[in-house]
Amino acid sequence: MDLHIDLASSPGRSLRARLEHCLREGIRSGQLAADTRLPSTRELCRQLGVSRGVVFDAYAQLTAEGYLHTRGGGGTIVAPAVGDAERSAAPAARSSAIRYDMSPFTPALGGFPRRALATALTRVLRDVPDQGLGLPDPAGTAQLRHALAAYLGRVRGVRTDAEQIVITTSLRHGLGLVWRALAARGVRRVAVEQPGWPGTRDTALRAGLEPVPIAVDEQGLIVERLDDVAAVAVAPAHQYPTGAVLSPERRRALLDWARYAGALVIEDDYDAEYRYDHQPVGSLQGMDPAHVVYGGSTSKTLAPGLRLGWIVLPEPLLGSVLADQGTHGTIPSPIVQLAFADLIERGELDRHLRRQRRRYRSQRAALLAELAGRLPSLPVRGAAAGLYVVLDLPPGADEAAIVKAARRRGLVIEARGAGRPALVLGYGALSIDAIKPAVVELAACLAGPRRS
């Protein structure tokens, strides 16, 4: 796209300040409407004849201010009017009611172990000593950190003791803490997967870092493209949104790179508990704990509303992350932490995961059968893992238009946003009975998005 920007006539001493002013005013005045895709930093710096850093910093600033946001495909988009933007957790507020939620990250909330959690919370409130209700340890409660060290070792091959674990509210929170600790050490550039989860890039930008996109193919991150960066964030067990699993060669190459460069790998293990064909591949962290930060959460296994996550940190980052947590006090309630530790220790989490895995396996099989029946020409990609599949579209298909058309029919899906056109179709939140009608709607959108 072409963007009319008049740097010469806008106020501000530096080029960056002027560019920020132009963009901010453009968005405020409505000249740049919500959902407008801005040119890439590469394009815009060429267009304006300024350095790429200037454009990058201006985009980062306006993203931090909430005027812009980034999407899976790496594009920079004008955010909805400030104030509305972040409220609309439920897209329903802006358009027709959701009938089929095929978001890639929503688990089957109907399976949430409400009663087991209520029992655990009641037990905690009965048994916790008074001081357990006082100011919490910024690292999290010792009980949960011990329970997690054992659980993550057993289930994901993570090598850690309780002392290296920091409890967070979410993976986003953990990433923010790690990026800020790196920024405090003088790090400027970090690598992120392209396409990748926007949360990785957004948290890096907020920490003042420059996220350098590195391409992903069907074997995961193309490790040999890593250049002079101090860290890279990857989702080796199940890359979003491609569904790729990092190949054994790439895993080795990535750790070799980290050791050689003295760099850090940040392992986003967001949904690795769900693998339907064989055992999930172990964590990268277990292969080299000194060079890998490991992050996970309960958002896919239990529910995003539990707000519990964790990071496992090599020693040198620990003090800085804990100081940050202590200063900001963004520690989940010890009451919830202790209840989750109780669920782990009593085997409730394992029982829950066995039930959910059965459920997702059949939902996934039903979705694949429906897609094969109704859209036989479109290949389905992605490992038999997690909560979504990727559906390739014919070359030239307009992903964004299809996503919008689907939304008008009450169907929530995502565009992959990079490489050849493709859709990301979640099945976690879709009951087995809803899969057939959802695919019928999807097929209708693909047949004629303009007619809907």
Add this chain to the structure above:
Amino acid sequence: MDLHIDLASSPGRSLRARLEHCLREGIRSGQLAADTRLPSTRELCRQLGVSRGVVFDAYAQLTAEGYLHTRGGGGTIVAPAVGDAERSAAPAARSSAIRYDMSPFTPALGGFPRRALATALTRVLRDVPDQGLGLPDPAGTAQLRHALAAYLGRVRGVRTDAEQIVITTSLRHGLGLVWRALAARGVRRVAVEQPGWPGTRDTALRAGLEPVPIAVDEQGLIVERLDDVAAVAVAPAHQYPTGAVLSPERRRALLDWARYAGALVIEDDYDAEYRYDHQPVGSLQGMDPAHVVYGGSTSKTLAPGLRLGWIVLPEPLLGSVLADQGTHGTIPSPIVQLAFADLIERGELDRHLRRQRRRYRSQRAALLAELAGRLPSLPVRGAAAGLYVVLDLPPGADEAAIVKAARRRGLVIEARGAGRPALVLGYGALSIDAIKPAVVELAACLAGPRRS
């Protein structure tokens, strides 16, 4: 103190980088031991012949890295060895067991309504729809924001609707969000109370702001000393650690200043529910909602372990704060939010506060009686409010030595850290029976801190 720093021979291009290197290496090598008090920025810039900004930035950086921290009196102190530093929430780990906890912020955790909360949590887990367990609104649940808008209006005279409220984990968290939103708008300098709560200054430093200390006297913040800053954080209802209440003249002057300067007042309303002589003075926010950010939490009314707080924001900051919350996902669990809303709506919070107020009133009276009996020459200061009093010490008394001696006797107290020597004595966590022996220990420390 004198600090040996050799800027000329240390690596780094800028003066700031060299100064950081010197300090960092000094701390790492043990040359600067934990708890060492560094010179003020004013002293050190004179000593080194560099600008004050250089020293300020270096201190801020090392604070962000966890090597330094700040204390109530505004001093900058070497943090305990990185990794240990933030773990030691319980000072017991480092010294003898606590027998009398006179921390100024710890409420009577024995009075925590465990059963009412367990009932509320169970009810929430039974009744919340599945989507309530999904990705939460970054602003917080609508139920809690509505309940709080009504509660804060009724109890504190806050003028707000639910749309202006953002739920946080704590006051620290809220301050961090506000400081970052200001920094994103280009703000550099903000004013903080001196002496004041270290959390205010620490969160400002982390956001990259320069906290400018403004003195406090017995009428609260000396408003006429506010200079060219974009915002000021104050605790008008009960200033920490002086115990002062901002006088009516100063309240008016502060709001006049904010309107005239187009600046923002950040109102820290940390313990205003507790006032024992008359109704607490209403919030500043209620007098001018457009120029005041209001922040509070459940840490004093219920327990720090609940991890729930809130900020009430004027419209222009709202979008930026919500975008920050959405990016970092540091939102307390909706399950806990809804349970707290339930406690408010069923009147449980009011009942709890009535009980606690009675308890604290008698604990405060007992403490004053004991102090008058055993230390009659030392004046007690501070409004009949909150959870602590301030005990003036004789001129020349060594606050820090007395605090240390008390700690060796199992008594936790704080030094005021500015102005004439004084101690901050909390009574919230001290049962009525413990008050007499605690004051006996205190009197022994004052009689001969060196002999203990």
